[in-house]
Amino acid sequence: MWQTMCLLGFYTGLRWGELSGLHRHRIDQRRSRLFVVEVNTRSGIKEYPKSSKSRREVPLPSHVLEVLERHIHRLDRDAVVFTTLTKGRSGRLLTYLHTLVGVTAAPSRRHSRGARRLRPGLHQLIDALDGEPVLVLGRRSDVLAANRMAKALFTDFDQIPVRHRNYARWMFLGEEPRSLFVDWEDQARAAVESLRLEAGRDADDQATNGLIAELREKSTEFDHWWEEHRVHQRTHGSKRLHHALVGELTVEYETLTLPGDPDTTLFVYTAEPGSSSGQALDLLAMWTLTGTGTPRTGTAQEHD
Structure with a gap:
């Protein structure tokens, strides 16, 4: 489940709350896209306001859809796609996502842009x-x-x-x-x-x-x-x-x-x-x- 969630987050840019609030029926397999409507908050999964810019339609690359289909094929239509997830475990998601793209944790660099000299x-x-x-x-x-x-x-x-x-x-x-x-x-x-x-x-x-x-x-x-x-x-x-x-x-x-x-x-x-x-x-x-x-x-x- 973590691998699927990380892959989906990496290629779509969905936030943690949007990933953990995603429902099965929001995924359109035929059109290769999903709809961001709900978000997981501290008080539970809620819908974004209808006027919110956060509501959007997100295309899915074919290889991401293929992985996602394997994950959801047994889920009920109204089921949450990624279950038993809490925001407190988001560090594990971030660590795995960094591994996928070859990024390792580094100290924050709070500096202004300056000219870099190449060798x-x-x-x-x-x-x-x-x-x-x-x-x-x-x-x-x-x-x-x-x-x-x-x-x-x-x-x-x-x-x-x-x-x-x-x-x-x-x-x-x-x-x-x-x-x-x-x-x-x-x-x-x-x-x-x-x-x-x-x-x-x-x-x-x-x-x-x-x-x-x-x-x-x-x-x-x-x-x-x-x-x-x-x-x-x-x-x-x-x-x-x-x-x-x-x-x-x-x-x-x-x-x-x-x-x-x-x-x-x-x-x-x-x-x-x-x-x-x-x-x-x-x-x-x-x-x-x-x-x-x-x-x-x-x-x-x-x-x-």
Whole structure:
């Protein structure tokens, strides 16, 4: 039961009270989704008010639904899905969830965001991957480094003030992303869900909480999607772009987490050789070598 509950919580972002208050009839197996209506409180399971934003419909990934179906197949329609659970045992749930995603308990880091310095060898590595765009992201998706191809494909992050040099912030508040990404909504949602996962690792981190507060205040989309309580760990995927210089292309990305430094992740972007997207990347690489500077898809910001 614990494994099923943790898996469901990880992929849906449901709170403890919502998980322990979930009823069998709130799961729509045919449509692969569940409905959050009740919450488990100190005084028992109660329905959210009908006007509450907490009432929502949550899609279920196929592999999560498969595990959940094995758990509920003998339950009565009105039964509570996860029984004999109390909030006092939530620490066990959190410990198991951390194990699933490879997160270990760490001391709270109540500090403000500051510039992180990468070791020289890492800069040499991403520069050596000259034919592919490479981004290096740190905690809360802070952009720590980008090679020339990444700057050409996305934006020149070096021109953004250090305190604002963050991928999620750029996605929602930058000038370029909405016109650059054909699938902007998908990419923006993923950024929200990744940040929620990050926030769950250290709820007291000042820099993370400050970033979330700023984005909720300045972006209605971010605020709306944050309320959905979904989490997502980006390990691979694709992005569809309409680049000002080379037109439409799709890039695939894979992530590499550095041994001994789990807070630093390399995002390496590629396209299928010989495809129109591969040709677009080749053209962009030629432009960065022969052009007068790094191409920009929006207005540059000044350094601090």
